Amino acid sequence: MNIDLLFEPFQYGFMVRAFLGTGLVAIVAAAVGTFVVLKGLAFMGDAISHTAFTGIALALILGISVYIGALFFAVVTALGVVLLTRVSNVKNDTALAILFTGVFAFGIVLLSGTPGFGGDLNSLLLGSVMAIQAKEILLLASVAVLLGLILAVFFRRFVLVSFDPVGAEAAGFPVAFVQSLLLMVIAVAIVISIQAVGVILVVALLITPAATASLLTKNLKALILLASGFGLLSSCVGLYISYFFGAPPGATVVLVATVFFGVALGIQKLRRA
Amino acid sequence: MSLTHAPDLALNIQNLTAGYPDNVVLQDVSWQVKRGTLAAIIGPNGGGKSTLIKTAVGLLTPFSWTTMELLGQSPKNGRRQVAYLPQQEEVDWGFPITVLDVVMQGRLVKQGLWGRSTKADYAASHEALDFFGLERYKHTQVGSLSGGQRQRVFLARALVQEADLILLDEPSTGLDAKAQHELADLFKVLSEQGKTIVAATHDLNCLTACFDHVLALDGHVLVDGTPEEVLTEANMVKLFARHFPKIGSAGEVTLHEH
Numbered sequence: 001m002n003i004d005l006l007f008e009p010f011q012y013g014f015m016v017r018a019f020l021g022t023g024l025v026a027i028v029a030a031a032v033g034t035f036v037v038l039k040g041l042a043f044m045g046d047a048i049s050h051t052a053f054t055g056i057a058l059a060l061i062l063g064i065s066v067y068i069g070a071l072f073f074a075v076v077t078a079l080g081v082v083l084l085t086r087v088s089n090v091k092n093d094t095a096l097a098i099l100f101t102g103v104f105a106f107g108i109v110l111l112s113g114t115p116g117f118g119g120d121l122n123s124l125l126l127g128s129v130m131a132i133q134a135k136e137i138l139l140l141a142s143v144a145v146l147l148g149l150i151l152a153v154f155f156r157r158f159v160l161v162s163f164d165p166v167g168a169e170a171a172g173f174p175v176a177f178v179q180s181l182l183l184m185v186i187a188v189a190i191v192i193s194i195q196a197v198g199v200i201l202v203v204a205l206l207i208t209p210a211a212t213a214s215l216l217t218k219n220l221k222a223l224i225l226l227a228s229g230f231g232l233l234s235s236c237v238g239l240y241i242s243y244f245f246g247a248p249p250g251a252t253v254v255l256v257a258t259v260f261f262g263v264a265l266g267i268q269k270l271r272r273a
Numbered sequence: 274m275s276l277t278h279a280p281d282l283a284l285n286i287q288n289l290t291a292g293y294p295d296n297v298v299l300q301d302v303s304w305q306v307k308r309g310t311l312a313a314i315i316g317p318n319g320g321g322k323s324t325l326i327k328t329a330v331g332l333l334t335p336f337s338w339t340t341m342e343l344l345g346q347s348p349k350n351g352r353r354q355v356a357y358l359p360q361q362e363e364v365d366w367g368f369p370i371t372v373l374d375v376v377m378q379g380r381l382v383k384q385g386l387w388g389r390s391t392k393a394d395y396a397a398s399h400e401a402l403d404f405f406g407l408e409r410y411k412h413t414q415v416g417s418l419s420g421g422q423r424q425r426v427f428l429a430r431a432l433v434q435e436a437d438l439i440l441l442d443e444p445s446t447g448l449d450a451k452a453q454h455e456l457a458d459l460f461k462v463l464s465e466q467g468k469t470i471v472a473a474t475h476d477l478n479c480l481t482a483c484f485d486h487v488l489a490l491d492g493h494v495l496v497d498g499t500p501e502e503v504l505t506e507a508n509m510v511k512l513f514a515r516h517f518p519k520i521g522s523a524g525e526v527t528l529h530e531h
Contacts, residue, residue, distance in 0.1 A: 038368060038369070156374075156377075156378075156381055156390075157381065157386070159370065159374070159378075160378050160381055160382070162368070163365065163368045163370055163375070163378075164359075164364065164375075164378070166332060166357065166359050166363065167356070167357050167358070167359060167382075167427075167430075168378075168382050169330075169331070169332060170330035170331065170332055170352065170355060170356070170357030170440075171352055171353065171355055171356060171357070171382040171383075171434060171436070172331075172349065172352035172353050172355075172382070173381075173382040173385065174385060174386055177386070178386070214369070217369070218369045218414045219369060219371075219414075220369045220370060220374075223369055
């Protein structure tokens, strides 16, 4: 293979921005996603991304920042779920699924019914990382650093409320607050990842690299680093494939991540055999 | 709310009615446990053993009560010196966490939201690991240990937390006879250090040998006292009989009247 091919995409500014933007959110989403996988919260990631879509749709129509719209809906969803599970003491995933798909459908109807926004629908659903602007990357980078900091500072407390919330609560530890903070970090990670891969596939960016890593190590810190590595690698390889084969980048990134998962699963089975 | 303030009591509960929405499990339960005691709660399934422990540590909100004190303080303040060990099957043993990290959580719950771990925290953790014979497993993933070792990890965490009251829900479940005896011995050592142990248990075997205080609970307090006082045949029939069918002389099966 000609080595020049490797650098070919980088002659275009939009590709450089795509690599930067996708790589950044992939690292953060994978690190945050480790907790999503450990706690079995994938369905909640789904809920957040779908309601965030409607937040974006409303923001577009109202002419305010899409990030604010998405963030508002994502955080309300995350906190709503905490409340729901605390009050009813059961995993109310049926009620949640009805609610978030309903809100999602409302967003689609809203957006497709508003003249001039039909094109946005497609890019929201499938991502539009090729169109990402330099100032958006700056925003993503700042948020990514912020999330990384929160994760680092509260790491052991996030582990505590994930591993033994009951024992921590019994000893008077502020479990509800720390859980809510963790969910908000997850919500924000989803919001900043939507542009890269779109609403439908964003959960994959969150959980697939972390699930892959969890097959290979039982050490939590190694798991998070490995997950971030898989996230970054998937986004780079995915973008190359997208560039050379003209497929939507969000889809190729997720596809590569899924292939990594399959390979890791195979390795794990071989190790045990 | 409090009628008496009793610092020598680890647990002071008066007239407690508690349970789950639509299901009152405990009716008018009063129970006091002195500091340094090894106390057991026995009774049939559904009799409220877990409910009593969970309510005491604030995991369930009671319906009504007149007194509720932990270590002579309000539950909110007392809980900082309280450790709760859930039933084995309620813990996610696949979680990628090492023995040392679990034990260090004892300091974390004391610190609350802020604060970093110091050398003293690590020293305390290593000391506790040493005490429970777990030092060589410190970097092992906690779920790969045996049932008895897992219990000791959580007891080590309670020690690091400097908990004075340790409540356990069915601690002997899944342990073989040897591990059960080792656990009972540890309870004794801990109580000699002034810790109070309260365990909900369905295992009546080692009660007289291991515990000095037994509460027989079946929705209400049936009897409360030393093992010798509580574990009489008459009491055990009252406590468990309605959960077993009675077979008459003609082979007819009836249920005990309660």
